[in-house]
Amino acid sequence: MEIILKSELTCPNCGRQKVEAMPTEACQFFYECENCKTVLRPKEGDCCVYCSYGSVPCPPIQKNSGCC
Template sequence: MTAQPELISVLTCPSCGHAKVETMPTDACQWFYDCEGCGAVLKPKAGDCCVYCSYGTVACPPVQASGSKGCCG
């Protein structure tokens, strides 16, 4: 039996520190995220597949399932 991925992550903006609880999509990577605090458009850091892997408290569901960092798309 495969464990279900955790879908809730807290994204924290590196520019202003604004944090928001978000539900991650299970069917696609999220490459952009608009910060509600300062309006910055977050993009993944080099080597990460999405904003959740770069700025979230939990890696995206495809990375959780594979157990490694890498492209989930």
């Protein structure tokens, strides 16, 4: 299975979307929206901002290796 390394994050506050490269060996817990400056944090039960707000979950989840 090929691991996807880019995900489109969508800000829940203003709706801005941006494709970002995901870290492969760590989770990203914070992400600041360039448009409205809202700092995104993972939703309860998710390990990172990509699992909560991205079009693709983070690489460790894609690999079924669990949360970072």
